[in-house]
Amino acid sequence: SVENVQVVHPRINIPKIAKYFGTKGRYEEVNPYLLDDIRAINKTLLKPPSVDCVPVHLTAVIRHGTRYPTAKNVQKIQRLYDLVSREATNDEKWLHDIITKWKMWYTDDMDGQIVEKGRDDHRHLAVRLAKSFPSLISEENLRSNRIKFITSSKHRCVDSTVAFIEGLKKFWEVKDMDFGYEVNDSLMRFFDQCRRFIEDVDKNKMALKEVELFKSSEEMKRVQINIANRLQLQYSKVTPDLVEAAFYLCSYEFSIKSVNSPWCNLFNEVDAKVLEYANDLKQYWKRAYGHDINRKSSCILFHDVFSRLDQAANEIRFGHVTEAVTVQVGHAETLLPLLSLMGFFRDETPLTADNYVLQGNRTFHTSRIVPYAANLVFVLYDCEEGLRLQFLLNERPLAFPGIGHSAPLYEAVRGRYRDLLEGCNFEEECQVPKTSGSKYTEL
């Protein structure tokens, strides 16, 4: 297929700007050791809280694997390609390559579907998690239905779930059984069912005003000028939307085909950091701390995760946990609200259009948090001094905000999130009050 034409060693030809691709970034950029061995696990990082601890339950919330651009972005790429092939002039080899060799191979019908690399992302992640937690993600547990799979209804998520199962089956050479999955949009696409989010944020242009304002910022203007100069095009023709399309085009060519595309020459690292910030702003205001409802729309998933942990915690007292593992596959817009609800990556100062420089040291860097196949893993351990909960982001331990221990007592975590556990009601948070209407109508 067209996406497989050029295959190169993964360490060769990495664009310098690859670590700034945000939600369009490759998983390997957050864990570069995988470039040498895609099945490698970091045993020093992934160990039980202490030797007497036995893992009893694992819940993983995973973003789908690498995908094609959405139809909206394919159209932007088409407009960019038309402009550059018609009007750009310079003597650089890369531009010559774009005009004479590069083909516009993206089509509308690709619309966010999974690519082969995306299936591999999940096949390999499945094997690594099985190697990291062999007593939970085991052949025996798979065969006895103690591993449950739940996915969003979108093709890219269903296909990722199927690939994850395939990865496990191949790892254990299971050929005589098939395993199903549950499609559950209430859990994995809660944002689509939260009316308050839809009205106040999704359909409300004012909710993303910082994203719009950043398009006319000095930083973005400088990027436009740089690109206009590199292509010897009129500045007015290089709009922020086309700049973004070119940046993502470089990212798609790299994540889908592993090539350092000639399009990547349009950017240096300074430009890339600006575009990374533009994407972080979108994620911040649409899916994270920007508006309370972004986080609260994930209450339903938060309760689901904790009810599984509670169930395992209760059952282990009688010696047997029914559901050893839950694998839940969704979107960046599933993971980010949940992470924010739990207080991860919260910067003191909000990300805005006019504080790009100040935010140079922000913790909210989506390139590091939600690349393709990003994963949140909760592992409950039975230890001598009680139950402990370990949290991993992208296969690395991450301390719960406000709790010093890397695998605190489960009760301490429940204490930390008491308000959410006792409240955070999806129906209540998501209803639109009849009298007040939308939060931004008067703006």
Ligand SMILES: O=P(O)(O)O[C@H]1[C@H](OP(=O)(O)O)[C@@H](OP(=O)(O)O)[C@H](O)[C@@H](O)[C@H]1OP(=O)(O)O
């Ligand atoms: O900018 P695009 O069209 O790619 O936006 C996608 C979302 O991608 P993201 O902003 O996270 O990079 C996509 O999220 P994903 O996790 O499924 O990749 C989302 O589901 C999709 O609806 C697009 O959102 P938009 O509202 O059209 O911007």
